[in-house]
Amino acid sequence: MRKAIFKYPVNYGRNELILKEVHKIVRFAVQHDHLFVWIEEEVEDDEGFENASGPCSYTVIGTGMYYTDSNHIASCEDGDFIWHLIS
Numbered sequence: 001m002r003k004a005i006f007k008y009p010v011n012y013g014r015n016e017l018i019l020k021e022v023h024k025i026v027r028f029a030v031q032h033d034h035l036f037v038w039i040e041e042e043v044e045d046d047e048g049f050e051n052a053s054g055p056c057s058y059t060v061i062g063t064g065m066y067y068t069d070s071n072h073i074a075s076c077e078d079g080d081f082i083w084h085l086i087s
Helices: none
Strands: 002-010 013-019 023-031 034-043 054-062 072-078 081-086
Touching (some): 002 013, 023 072
Antiparallel strands (some): 002 034, 013 054, 023 034, 054 081
């Protein structure tokens, strides 16, 4: 099994991404004034995005926002703001 890192755009609030069952977020950052996550996924030799497993939900919140029953994954700085990625 090989791995690859893919970049996905995310926005403030809830985001649904179609990902492989086995995946790991390796970075959450601002690039060119937009929020992105970089995700490591296991891929077969000849497969592409069409073989994704299903939707995964991630939420981007600002500092001081409340959340429940979720796990903090990463935070990133965007000018005067700090954003937090939770699952």
